[in-house]
Amino acid sequence: MNKPENEKFWTALPKAELHVHLEGSIAPSTVVELAARHGVQLTEAEAAARYAPGDFAQFIESFIWVTGFLRGPEDYALIARRFAESMKRQNVLYAEVTLSIGIMFRRNQDPAANYEALREAAAQVPGVRLVWIFDAVRQWGAAPAMEVARIAAELRSPDIIAYGIGGDELGLPTRDLRGVYEFVASQGMHRLIHAGEIGGPELVREAVEMLGAERIGHGIGVMRDERTMDFLAARGIPLEVCPTSNLRTGALARQLGKGAAGYEQHPLPEFFRRGLPVTLSSDDPAMFETSVSQEYAHVHRMGLTKMDxxxxxxxxxxxxxxxxxxxxxxxxxxxxxxxxxxxx
Ligand SMILES: [Zn+2]
Structure with a gap:
């Protein structure tokens, strides 16, 4: 993939990053370091190769593979510090960072200890404010999703600002998550979810109507339905759009019913021009060989002006x-x- 031009300019532009996964931000060199901590010898090239997904299912596999090297608080502290430094280098003033608490539970870890270590490590990097989104894995079901919601409520910190769900949106019907989101709302936390990434516009609408989602992760599936776009615009529900991610995971090609898709087919410029609330994000920057600054450069090349x-x-x-x-x-x-x- 070509490196975008004038990246420096987009690095200097002050930004907020609202859709980024801590575990998707681990550079191959850090994967090597983490693997070595746990007695696994790996080269950077091998780590990078594991990151190159052929399709959405392989992307989920890569995500689960890399988190296999996160085995305790020290590992989370290391990646959080590196992440905060990367945000600072890119002039990101504020970031809402998604943490896969669902994976920590799945691996029988102590999410509270991991969270405390990573929060502290990130706070040592001055000049960037990070807050956290506790995230569950959709295809693992409603009960594990509730476990994540409960620990977020239990820890009750002003730095845990939202609850979200990622993973395979086709893996569990929206209605099965109703109780979880009612609980989250009762605890005063913001509600997020990935929807319309590989799924259709109906999943975006359900996320808003059934779960009270306040922003939608991706949501590109609405490109197929004007009424859903109007619905989101009328309700003022933003889509957190991550173009490179949508190309790398094959999500955009899937939405278009094609074998492959390029930036020129991405719907972000159209969303923006029709007044849909949108934000721009990097999702899993290390896994997709991008950064939030590079996403700005890409979207500028997709036709939005500097003022846009x-x-x-x-x-x-x-x-x-x-x-x-x-x-x-x-x-x-x-x-x-x-x-x-x-x-x-
Ligand atoms: Zn995401």
């Missing part, structure tokens, strides 16, 4: 789960960064 891109970056602050006071302070930093770049 500034609006897109601003939207990531507007749709963040922060207090009015924190939003004003982030937007102030954003606007002064934009002026420094000579954009307004």
């Amino acid at each position: 891109m500034v609006r897109l970056a601003e939207a990531s602050f507007q749709h963040a789960f922060v207090s009015d006071q924190e939003r004003s302070s982030l937007l102030e930093k954003f606007h002064s960064g934009v002026s420094a770049l000579g954009l307004v």
Whole structure:
């Protein structure tokens, strides 16, 4: 995949990152380091090769493979510090980071200990604020999803801002998750879910109507249905769009009913122009050989102007789960960064 031009400019643009998985951000060199900690010899090239998915199912397999090297608090602390440093290098002022708590339970780990270690490690990197989304794995069922919701409620921290579900959206009907999301709402946490990534527009609509989802992870399936796009626009529900991810996992090709798809077929520019609330994100940057800055460069090349891109970056602050006071302070930093770049 070509490296986008003028990446430096998009690195300098202040940003918020709202859809990124901590476990998808582990660079191949760090995978090698983690594997060595646990007595597994691996080269960077081997790690990178394991990251190259042929389709969505293989992507889920790679994700589960890499998390096999996260065996305790020290491992989570290492990847959280590296992640925070990467956000800082890219001038990300604020990030809502998804943590696969479902995988920790599945591996019989102590999610509270892992969380405490990673939160502390990330907090040592100044200049970027990270908050956390506790995430369950959809295809593993409603009971494990509830276990994740319960630990999020139990730990009750202002840094755990939302509950989400990822994985295979076709693996469990939306209605089966109703009770989990009712519980999450009763605990005052924000509600997120991946939907319309490989699934159709009906799964996006169900996520909003049945589960009260406040933002949708991906949601590109709505490109197939104008009414769902209008529905989201009317309700002001943003889609967290991750173009490179959609190409690498084959999700876009699948939505288009084709064998392959390129950036030029991605619906983000159309969503933006028709006034659908959208934000731009990297999803699993190390696994997809991208970064949030590179996603901005890609979308600019897909036809949005620099001013459009500034609006897109601003939207990531507007749709963040922060207090009015924190939003004003982030937007102030954003606007002064934009002026420094000579954009307004
Ligand atoms: Zn995701």
